[in-house]
Amino acid sequence: MFQLNPHSGVPIYRQLCEQVRRMIAGGQLPAGAALPSVRDLAIEHAVNPMTISKAYSLLEAEGLLERHRGRPMTVASRPRLQAGPSQRLNALNSELDRLVLAARQLDLTPTEVIKALREKWEAADAGIRRRTGSR
Amino acid sequence: MQAYVVARDLGKSFGPKCVLRDLDFTVEPGDVVGVLGKNGAGKTTLLEIMLGFSPASHGRVSVFGQESFALSAASKVRIGFVPQQDELLAPLTARDQVATVAAFYPNWDAPLIERLCNAWELDLDERIQSMSVGQRQKLSILLAMGHRPDLLVLDEPVASLDPIARRRFLEQIVEVTAEADRAVVFSSHIVSDVERLASRIWIVQDGALRWQGGLDALKESVVRIRIRNAGAAEALPFRALHVTRSAGHLSAVVDDWSEARHAALCSQFGEAIEVEPLSLEDIFLALHR
Amino acid sequence: MKPVLRLLYGYFFAVPWLRWLSLAGVATLVLSALYLLFIAQPFAVQGLAVAGLMALFFGTALMPLMVGRLARSKQAALLPWGRARILLSALLTTAIVAFPLPLLGVIALMTVAPKATLEAAFYGNGNSLAQFLTTTFFWQMYVVCAWQCTSLYIVLWFATHERGVAGMLKSLLIPVAVLFVPPRFVRIDPTISLAWPLSLLLATWFLIVAYLLWWPRIAARLTRRFGGITATTSKGGRVASEVDLILELDRPWRFALAQSVPIAVAALFIREPAAWLFYLTIFGVIAGARAGRAAMLSRTLWLRSDADRRALFDRVEKAFWTHTGYQLAALIALMVAVGTFIDLPTRFLGAGIPLILLSGTTTMYLGLAMTRGIRFGDAVSAVALMLAAMSIALLAAKESTPLAAIAGIEAALAVATLALRALAVRRWSALDWSICRR
Numbered sequence: 001m002f003q004l005n006p007h008s009g010v011p012i013y014r015q016l017c018e019q020v021r022r023m024i025a026g027g028q029l030p031a032g033a034a035l036p037s038v039r040d041l042a043i044e045h046a047v048n049p050m051t052i053s054k055a056y057s058l059l060e061a062e063g064l065l066e067r068h069r070g071r072p073m074t075v076a077s078r079p080r081l082q083a084g085p086s087q088r089l090n091a092l093n094s095e096l097d098r099l100v101l102a103a104r105q106l107d108l109t110p111t112e113v114i115k116a117l118r119e120k121w122e123a124a125d126a127g128i129r130r131r132t133g134s135r
Numbered sequence: 136m137q138a139y140v141v142a143r144d145l146g147k148s149f150g151p152k153c154v155l156r157d158l159d160f161t162v163e164p165g166d167v168v169g170v171l172g173k174n175g176a177g178k179t180t181l182l183e184i185m186l187g188f189s190p191a192s193h194g195r196v197s198v199f200g201q202e203s204f205a206l207s208a209a210s211k212v213r214i215g216f217v218p219q220q221d222e223l224l225a226p227l228t229a230r231d232q233v234a235t236v237a238a239f240y241p242n243w244d245a246p247l248i249e250r251l252c253n254a255w256e257l258d259l260d261e262r263i264q265s266m267s268v269g270q271r272q273k274l275s276i277l278l279a280m281g282h283r284p285d286l287l288v289l290d291e292p293v294a295s296l297d298p299i300a301r302r303r304f305l306e307q308i309v310e311v312t313a314e315a316d317r318a319v320v321f322s323s324h325i326v327s328d329v330e331r332l333a334s335r336i337w338i339v340q341d342g343a344l345r346w347q348g349g350l351d352a353l354k355e356s357v358v359r360i361r362i363r364n365a366g367a368a369e370a371l372p373f374r375a376l377h378v379t380r381s382a383g384h385l386s387a388v389v390d391d392w393s394e395a396r397h398a399a400l401c402s403q404f405g406e407a408i409e410v411e412p413l414s415l416e417d418i419f420l421a422l423h424r
Numbered sequence: 425m426k427p428v429l430r431l432l433y434g435y436f437f438a439v440p441w442l443r444w445l446s447l448a449g450v451a452t453l454v455l456s457a458l459y460l461l462f463i464a465q466p467f468a469v470q471g472l473a474v475a476g477l478m479a480l481f482f483g484t485a486l487m488p489l490m491v492g493r494l495a496r497s498k499q500a501a502l503l504p505w506g507r508a509r510i511l512l513s514a515l516l517t518t519a520i521v522a523f524p525l526p527l528l529g530v531i532a533l534m535t536v537a538p539k540a541t542l543e544a545a546f547y548g549n550g551n552s553l554a555q556f557l558t559t560t561f562f563w564q565m566y567v568v569c570a571w572q573c574t575s576l577y578i579v580l581w582f583a584t585h586e587r588g589v590a591g592m593l594k595s596l597l598i599p600v601a602v603l604f605v606p607p608r609f610v611r612i613d614p615t616i617s618l619a620w621p622l623s624l625l626l627a628t629w630f631l632i633v634a635y636l637l638w639w640p641r642i643a644a645r646l647t648r649r650f651g652g653i654t655a656t657t658s659k660g661g662r663v664a665s666e667v668d669l670i671l672e673l674d675r676p677w678r679f680a681l682a683q684s685v686p687i688a689v690a691a692l693f694i695r696e697p698a699a700w701l702f703y704l705t706i707f708g709v710i711a712g713a714r715a716g717r718a719a720m721l722s723r724t725l726w727l728r729s730d731a732d733r734r735a736l737f738d739r740v741e742k743a744f745w746t747h748t749g750y751q752l753a754a755l756i757a758l759m760v761a762v763g764t765f766i767d768l769p770t771r772f773l774g775a776g777i778p779l780i781l782l783s784g785t786t787t788m789y790l791g792l793a794m795t796r797g798i799r800f801g802d803a804v805s806a807v808a809l810m811l812a813a814m815s816i817a818l819l820a821a822k823e824s825t826p827l828a829a830i831a832g833i834e835a836a837l838a839v840a841t842l843a844l845r846a847l848a849v850r851r852w853s854a855l856d857w858s859i860c861r862r
Contacts, residue, residue, distance in 0.1 A: 006327055006330040006331045007327055007330065007414045007416070008412070008414060009354060009358075009411065009412025009413045009414050009417070010354070010412050011350070011351040011354045011355065012330075012331075012351075013351060014351075038313075039313045042309045042313065043306050043309050043310065043313075045331075046302060046305040046306055046309060046331050046332070047309070047331045047332070048167055048309065048312060048331070048332050048333065048334050049309060049312060049313045050165070050167075050312075050334045051334070051351075054351075097409070101409060183498070186498075186501070186502065187501070188498050188501050206502075208504035208505050209504075211502050211503065211504045211506075212504050214502050215502075216498065216499065216502050218497075218498050218499065222493065222494075222497035222498065222499050224434070224490050224493060224494070226438075226439045226442075226486050226489075226490070227434060227438050227439065228438070231434055231438040234430060235427075235430050235431060235434050236499075236503070237430075238426045238427035238429075238430035238431075239427045239503045239504055239505075239506065239509070240504070262440070278499075
């Protein structure tokens with residue numbers, strides 16, 4: 001479900017937070033959806049359980065998750081912070097930083113990168129349409 | 136809740152040679168402490184003094200509120216230890232070795248050992264002298280876990296385990312730490328394992344603790360910054376580790392990064408700054424260069 | 425108590441091979457006790473009982489090694505009451521192994537010995553003979569026996585744990601004490617006091633406890649004060665060759681000198697030629713015994729030289745000849761010195777010198793032939809060889825044995841040596857280093 005990479009410089013709890021935020025914003029985790037328990041997630045990825053619970057607590061404080069007694073955490077029914085486009089874009093920040101770095105190292109101009117990005121986007125759209133059409 | 140281990144101003148010297156100095160640390164219930172350090176930095180001595188195998192030359196260290204050097208039997212029951220070199224009885228079978236150690240503990244968890252032996256593919260009927268180094272290491276770890284110690288101390292436990300056994304070991308430690316009130320202190324050269332498991336990091340350098348604190352805090356405070364088109368005369372407004380300049384680019388590792396620093400840099404260099412997070416391994420290398 | 429019992433089980437019955445030896449020992453001892461009680465023929469039982477005792481003792485032969493390893497391990501420091509329980513288990517093992525001999529002794533004296541002889545030797549200070557035998561005599565024998573077992577366990581510990589001059593010296597000093605000190609304390613004499621052997625026993629155990637518990641700390645303190653005593657490289661003098669260094673034969677004179685200490689000590693006690701010959705033969709056997717590690721150590725040598733396995737054997741053999749030569753030469757010099765010092769017959773030297781030379785070379789070749797770890801066959805032939813050498817020594821010292829017979833036996837020993845050399849050559853030409861671990 002999540003991809004946690006302990007070797008990256010980004011702390012694991014941040015990686016998890018970021019991914020949960022993205023999946024909520026993108027609708028993959030709808031309101032009321034249950035998240036895996038701290039223990040299960042920790043054993044699955046062989047990471048410290050405290051790291052996972054730290055991420056969950058942060059997300060709870062942000063109003064994205066709800067804690068229930070004796071049951072798994074769920075996605076908040078009405079996220080207190082409605083994810084507006086600017087917030088969602090914020091979640092993409094670190095990916096954009098990386099893209100900009102790579103583009104600079106390749107000595108590409110912003111126009112070229114944006115053009116390539118748009119083409120990718122359209123190809124992906126076409127792919128999605130094909131898949132939904134064939135179903 | 137009372138801290139499990141408290142060390143104040145701890146030091147150790149063998150003759151004129153100072154091995155450890157000025158150590159202040161605590162281990163709280165629930166902590167998983169990863170101890171990192173070069174060969175000969177003093178990791179093993181630190182763990183051994185912490186458990187009272189040899190007396191401290193300076194300062195004091197206590198475990199469960201008792202002076203380490205004079206631990207009572209009641210405290211010893213709550214400690215598990217895996218030495219760097221196993222201390223198994225070669226002529227015995229693994230089963231006899233387990234039974235011998237188990238007899239010392241009133242609270243030995245035989246089903247747990249049974250389960251782990253199966254999971255770790257350890258044949259209890261094999262004689263220890265014909266086991267491989269990895270098998271012996273697994274057995275040593277089992278022996279330290281059987282009495283469900285509150286404080287588990289492991290000195291390079293995974294050095295000769297294969298990747299599968301190492302993963303099983305990590306999962307087992309996660310299970311241990313998922314239980315409340317248990318603490319683990321382990322040293323390892325496999326930084327990625329430390330990165331997965333540890334909630335706190337001690338970096339031992341030349342007998343002193345170069346860094347101690349949360350792993351996340353460490354990753355957030357040690358970063359690499361790159362500044363494009365920095366003039367040769369322009370200097371950083373704060374101290375940084377190994378600054379390198381090439382083709383007008385300046386790159387440096389900062390070991391006390393903060394938002395304030397970031398703001399200061401932004402005002403000096405504008406938008407030409409990149410902040411790159413570092414993995415624990417990179418941080419370790421950077422601190423030792 | 426549970427951990428102590430579990431440790432005892434470990435010493436007596438947990439090691440394969442030795443387990444059956446312990447069991448056989450117990451069975452034999454029970455059998456001989458029953459035999460004494462119901463059939464009452466002590467002379468038939470004697471051999472049986474001794475065999476049983478030996479079996480029981482060697483069944484627990486790894487106890488000292490296990491105790492030493494456990495007591496000095498870091499883990500023991502963290503086991504609840506760890507060291508105390510481990511030491512208690514060692515003490516109990518000794519107490520158990522020492523128990524059958526005095527018991528059988530008392531039974532034998534009570535059931536079979538001619539009453540009149542005993543009564544005559546016994547002054548009878550108001551106590552009955554039976555009472556004396558079951559109390560004072562039993563305890564005398566028990567304490568002496570316990571002390572002997574303790575000493576033999578210490579020898580086994582040195583033999584299994586330490587190598588080099590220090591280990592050899594320590595393990596040689598103890599047999600002297602075991603063989604010649606304690607029998608003085610066991611007499612059928614109501615006036616004899618238990619104080620001496622008991623204090624000897626207690627002192628020995630005090631030393632063991634001190635060594636296992638406190639020595640590491642004392643040693644640490646000593647090294648702090650005087651600096652490391654490790655690896656003082658030989659300055660000047662003869663520089664040892666690489667072959668000698670790898671085979672750990674670089675200081676033959678140290679071993680040769682080390683022998684003189686126990687021999688000098690023994691010269692104060694021993695007067696009988698038979699005992700001397702016996703004793704010196706043991707030294708000869710030990711001088712050759714270091715060759716048992718040759719195969720294991722030679723791997724490094726093989727990796728560094730262009731010699732094939734057969735040529736390697738020649739080099740190793742030469743190195744061992746030099747080394748053993750030093751030791752045997754020193755031994756013979758000491759023998760002559762002792763002979764003049766306490767006036768032994770020339771016959772003793774005539775039979776003794778070839779015997780010592782032969783026992784040294786035979787064990788050397790036996791050691792060289794042990795290329796596959798110590799297996800059952802090798803172990804049996806080693807023990808048989810030692811026993812043979814010692815019985816030849818006893819035989820040779822007897823005035824009644826004709827010299828020709830001794831010469832014949834020694835010639836047979838020489839043939840055995842040649843046979844062992846041939847075996848060693850054959851095994852070395854197909855030496856497999858992966859199985860010559862201990």
